[in-house]
Amino acid sequence: MDVKRARPAVPPSVSGDAEDRMGLVKGAASLAKGLGITLKAGVSRPLTVRYPQQKVAVSPRWRGPLALRGVLGRDDIPLLKSASHAYNELIDGLYRSDRLPPCVGNCPANVDARGQAFLIADNRVAEAYELVRDRNILPGVLGRICHHPCETACKRNFYDEPVAIRPLHRFAYEEYRKIRHERISPLPRTQGKSVCVVGSGPSGLAAAYDLLKLGYRVVMYERERKPGGALNTGVPAYRLPRDVLYEEIGDIVGLGLELNTGVEVGKDVPLVELIREHDAVLLAVGLQQSRILPIPGTDAEGVVGALEFLWSANFKHEAGVRGKRVLVIGGGNVAVDVARCALRVGASEVKLACLESESEMPCHPWEIAEALDEGVVALCSLGPEEVLVRHGQVAGMRMRSCLSVFDETGRFAPKFGDETTDVPADVIVFAIGQAPKIDALVAGTELLVSGRGQLVVDGTLFTTSVPGVFACGEIVTGPGSAIGSIATGHEAATSIHRYLQGLPLDGDRVARPVPVYPKHAPADITNVEANRRRAVMPMADPEERASDFRQVELGLTRQEAMAEAMRCLRCESEVCVGCTFCARTCPDYAIKVERVDEAGARCLTRYDYDLSKCCYCGLCAEQCPTKALQHTGQYELSFWHRDLMVFDKGEMLRPPTGTRATGRDGVSPPGCPVPRREEP
Amino acid sequence: MSALLLGIAWGIAAVLAIAGGAVIGVWWERKVAGHIQLRYGPLQIGPAGSLQMLADVPKLLFKEDIVPSAADKPLFKWAPLMVFAPVAASLAVIPFAAGWAPLDTSVGVLFFLAVPSLEVVAILVAAWSQRNTLAAIGGLRAASQMIAYEVPRALSVLPLVLLAGSLRPTAVLGAWQWWWMPLLSIGFIVYLIASIAEMNRGPFDLPEAESELVAGYFADYSGMRWAIFMMAEYGAMIAASLFAAATFLGGGWPFGGALGTAAIVLKAALLITVIMWVRWTFPRVRQDQLLRFCWTVLVPAALVQLVVVGVVLPWM
Numbered sequence: 004m005d006v007k008r009a010r011p012a013v014p015p016s017v018s019g020d021a022e023d024r025m026g027l028v029k030g031a032a033s034l035a036k037g038l039g040i041t042l043k044a045g046v047s048r049p050l051t052v053r054y055p056q057q058k059v060a061v062s063p064r065w066r067g068p069l070a071l072r073g074v075l076g077r078d079d080i081p082l083l084k085s086a087s088h089a090y091n092e093l094i095d096g097l098y099r100s101d102r103l104p105p106c107v108g109n110c111p112a113n114v115d116a117r118g119q120a121f122l123i124a125d126n127r128v129a130e131a132y133e134l135v136r137d138r139n140i141l142p143g144v145l146g147r148i149c150h151h152p153c154e155t156a157c158k159r160n161f162y163d164e165p166v167a168i169r170p171l172h173r174f175a176y177e178e179y180r181k182i183r184h185e186r187i188s189p190l191p192r193t194q195g196k197s198v199c200v201v202g203s204g205p206s207g208l209a210a211a212y213d214l215l216k217l218g219y220r221v222v223m224y225e226r227e228r229k230p231g232g233a234l235n236t237g238v239p240a241y242r243l244p245r246d247v248l249y250e251e252i253g254d255i256v257g258l259g260l261e262l263n264t265g266v267e268v269g270k271d272v273p274l275v276e277l278i279r280e281h282d283a284v285l286l287a288v289g290l291q292q293s294r295i296l297p298i299p300g301t302d303a304e305g306v307v308g309a310l311e312f313l314w315s316a317n318f319k320h321e322a323g324v325r326g327k328r329v330l331v332i333g334g335g336n337v338a339v340d341v342a343r344c345a346l347r348v349g350a351s352e353v354k355l356a357c358l359e360s361e362s363e364m365p366c367h368p369w370e371i372a373e374a375l376d377e378g379v380v381a382l383c384s385l386g387p388e389e390v391l392v393r394h395g396q397v398a399g400m401r402m403r404s405c406l407s408v409f410d411e412t413g414r415f416a417p418k419f420g421d422e423t424t425d426v427p428a429d430v431i432v433f434a435i436g437q438a439p440k441i442d443a444l445v446a447g448t449e450l451l452v453s454g455r456g457q458l459v460v461d462g463t464l465f466t467t468s469v470p471g472v473f474a475c476g477e478i479v480t481g482p483g484s485a486i487g488s489i490a491t492g493h494e495a496a497t498s499i500h501r502y503l504q505g506l507p508l509d510g511d512r513v514a515r516p517v518p519v520y521p522k523h524a525p526a527d528i529t530n531v532e533a534n535r536r537r538a539v540m541p542m543a544d545p546e547e548r549a550s551d552f553r554q555v556e557l558g559l560t561r562q563e564a565m566a567e568a569m570r571c572l573r574c575e576s577e578v579c580v581g582c583t584f585c586a587r588t589c590p591d592y593a594i595k596v597e598r599v600d601e602a603g604a605r606c607l608t609r610y611d612y613d614l615s616k617c618c619y620c621g622l623c624a625e626q627c628p629t630k631a632l633q634h635t636g637q638y639e640l641s642f643w644h645r646d647l648m649v650f651d652k653g654e655m656l657r658p659p660t661g662t663r664a665t666g667r668d669g670v671s672p673p674g675c676p677v678p679r680r681e682e683p
Numbered sequence: 684m685s686a687l688l689l690g691i692a693w694g695i696a697a698v699l700a701i702a703g704g705a706v707i708g709v710w711w712e713r714k715v716a717g718h719i720q721l722r723y724g725p726l727q728i729g730p731a732g733s734l735q736m737l738a739d740v741p742k743l744l745f746k747e748d749i750v751p752s753a754a755d756k757p758l759f760k761w762a763p764l765m766v767f768a769p770v771a772a773s774l775a776v777i778p779f780a781a782g783w784a785p786l787d788t789s790v791g792v793l794f795f796l797a798v799p800s801l802e803v804v805a806i807l808v809a810a811w812s813q814r815n816t817l818a819a820i821g822g823l824r825a826a827s828q829m830i831a832y833e834v835p836r837a838l839s840v841l842p843l844v845l846l847a848g849s850l851r852p853t854a855v856l857g858a859w860q861w862w863w864m865p866l867l868s869i870g871f872i873v874y875l876i877a878s879i880a881e882m883n884r885g886p887f888d889l890p891e892a893e894s895e896l897v898a899g900y901f902a903d904y905s906g907m908r909w910a911i912f913m914m915a916e917y918g919a920m921i922a923a924s925l926f927a928a929a930t931f932l933g934g935g936w937p938f939g940g941a942l943g944t945a946a947i948v949l950k951a952a953l954l955i956t957v958i959m960w961v962r963w964t965f966p967r968v969r970q971d972q973l974l975r976f977c978w979t980v981l982v983p984a985a986l987v988q989l990v991v992v993g994v995v996l997p998w999m
Contacts, residue, residue, distance in 0.1 A: 027980070034965070041964040045718045053726055 204232020
């Protein structure tokens with residue numbers, strides 16, 4: 004057989020190709036150039052410091068934060084002639100001063116989600132509930148409807164999925180309601196002064212709760228027959244069962260709140276009289292009026308505002324849309340609520356039209372996703388042009404295509420195209436925002452009202468133009484979240500307390516900006532172990548749930564909730580939780596972590612840090628969510644002391660190998676909760 | 684008998700000179716390297732870290748002297764001295780002053796070229812005795828490189844001999860004229876490059892090649908034996924520079940007497956600095972580049988120099 008032997012491919016010559024070779028002159032010139040470069044470098048000033056007489060005093064980890072705070076210039080490398088404890092302490096102090104875990108920092112009301120997770124993991128659910136209620140006065144309610152900025156900021160976003168903080172609120176409430184009769188008793192009235200709160204929405208309730216705790220008599224007036232404000236009238240019942248709301252408000256009433264429902268201030272009781280009767284008055288009336296666009300045809304029958312629509316859907320379960328085609332105008336959360344309610348009260352077809360494109364819609368993405376699941380049709384990038392009217396009855400809407408909603412500076416300035424579409428509809432609901440309606444309320448008082456019908460309020464101190472009259476909630480901030488309203492309620496209560504005590508209102512108060520954390524990309528969880536994953540909230544079936552007002556989210560079991568609470572990383576607590584992220588990150592495999600991961604007994608059993616392998620890159624400290632690990636510029640490791648973790652030379656010399664980072668007593672691992680040992 | 688004693692005395696003097704030169708040279712090389720890399724180099728011990736080697740030498744002396752169990756032990760132990768001895772011996776013929784050299788012999792130039800060549804054998808012995816693949820590769824590289832570069836090195840010195848009409852270094856120095864410097868510039872550069880290759884320094888440090896051969900032919904050596912290899916390298920650098928200073932650069936010119944000797948040392952120090960500068964500028968060449976450069980550039984260049992001095996000059 005003729006085997007055709009393939010010639011082995013000639014490898015490219017190691018000498019390089021002939022044409023690559025330089026000529027003698029060119030080669031000599033390039034050699035001379037190289038020598039010139041090194042000669043120039045050799046006579047110029049070195050870039051390094053004269054260690055150890057000079058040290059780079061600030062570790063690179065600190066340079067960014069210090070530069071941001073203006074302590075350092077942007078390009079300064081401060082040099083220290085000798086090691087300075089004072090400097091370390093300065094840096095440490097700066098760092099400690101505003102140390103909040105991201106979930107607490109990003110919550111407008113600073114709800115202690117970390118503490119909640121700690122207590123739930125420890126099976127102290129009632130304490131967890133009370134801790135949360137301290138800032139978020141309606142945990143059971145907010146545990147169902149909050150837009151959870153805490154979960155957005157949660158550090159676990161970096162690793163897998165955020166801790167399910169909101170479902171934990173709800174779980175805590177479900178456990179607490181079993182024993183609430185034991186825990187609720189009227190608070191003592193120690194101040195001898197009374198405050199009147201107009202409106203029983205979240206902000207009014209928050210202020211009332213704070214004032215009750217401070218010992219004031221609080222009287223609250225509500226126009227509707229049931230309390231809750233927008234939570235009562237606006238939030239659909241499939242998201243918030245009303246018994247939960249009434250029960251939690253009942254708890255506050257149990258603490259001593261005098262609640263008068265069915266009384267409209269300004270009509271049944273004049274505001275002037277309340278101002279005279281009480282030492283302070285807080286207006287928390289919210290926004291009662293739906294805005295409707297000034298376009299032709301809005302006076303036709305079949306055009307309604309979102310608030311009116313939601314009111315009748317919630318209370319009558321009948322909004323006159325049975326079998327009709329509903330078109331919702333707007334892309335916010337209220338619009339989505341209206342659309343989903345319309346399905347539930349029997350609309351044959353629900354469409355939602357908004358100016359924004361699908362990715363720009365202002366509603367929360369999970370809301371619109373659930374709505375689409377239930378059969379709502381979203382028409383994006385369409386602007387309302389004219390309501391089509393036939394015989395005084397709505398027949399549809401002419402929509403014009405919208406090219407862009409915001410201009411370059413990010414302001415609302417929609418640009419429209421030439422195409423128009425006619426969308427047939429029997430009912431059109433405008434969900435494009437709400438406006439205050441306070442004419443009747445302020446009649447007869449000296450309260451200043453701006454030309455657009457808005458109350459004049461100081462945005463930081465929540466004072467109005469009349470001393471002793473304060474305002475909070477959406478009437479101050481405009482349409483917003485429930486938790487944002489609660490935050491203003493807390494601030495207003497502080498103002499009222501200072502006013503009644505004769506203290507300066509501003510004092511050392513600052514308008515604390517709420518930090519906004521960057522949006523996280525969806526975490527890659529392909530290789531994440533099942534026990535590290537976020538608890539999945541059980542949901543009702545989309546087909547069935549769209550037909551009535553049953554709850555969509557079904558809640559977590561105790562076991563799920565405790566497992567979920569244990570996922571909390573206890574950010575910024577300086578106590579190691581054994582998350583092992585440092586070990587996973589370490590490029591040298593210098594860290595070994597072992598932990599017990601059982602409910603109620605989560606603790607480290609071993610933490611080995613082999614400093615002979617360590618390359619001092621600091622990645623572990625960057626990763627550490629709890630800040631239990633600290634990376635400093637002082638790499639002699641000899642004088643930096645931390646309460647719970649001490650890296651010193653004595654520790655380095657401990658047998659057998661490496662260094663063991665131990666607790667304060669030198670034996671037990673750090674981060675272990677105090678052992679709950681039963682005495683025999 | 685007296686000749687033997689004199690030889691021993693000169694030997695001790697040469698060892699001390701090389702050891703002292705190496706101590707200063709290592710410090711100076713670290714400073715040069717540091718500044719070229721925009722660092723400070725040693726700073727702590729002594730002014731500008733100049734006494735750094737006072738700390739390093741005891742460390743080397745007290746370090747464990749490891750002999751690999753598979754090594755050929757007698758050869759392994761003696762090889763460092765065999766590397767060092769020819770280098771020390773080559774210092775003997777260098778004319779440190781006009782008309783004076785420690786060993787003023789009529790074949791001095793030949794001695795200077797031939798005796799250090801024995802180093803090749805010693806390096807092969809060291810490499811072979813370790814029973815270590817990396818060391819063996821390093822040793823063979825060293826052999827091919829050093830034998831190849833003997834040729835341009837010898838050719839580059841020949842014009843000097845032709846001009847002076849003598850192989851005696853003191854005679855060469857005596858006959859030296861200032862115009863020899865421009866005339867012999869090609870030969871001088873060839874001599875310098877070939878010497879760098881001879882002493883296995885960068886960019887011709889293939890026999891050591893840390894990144895591929897650990898340390899090449901002395902990979903398994905530690906402590907003082909390793910230090911002797913390093914001293915031999917610095918000794919070769921000192922010897923080559925001193926010889927160039929004493930012959931190509933006119934010895935003590937323009938000074939005489941003790942000042943002349945100082946001038947020789949100063950010129951040699953300058954040449955050493957240039958050699959360090961070259962080392963910290965250029966990356967290591969490849970084996971094929973090394974040999975091609977030798978045979979296609981250096982040897983022809985040395986021959987051109989030889990023709991200029993031997994044919995063109997008499998004809999003119």
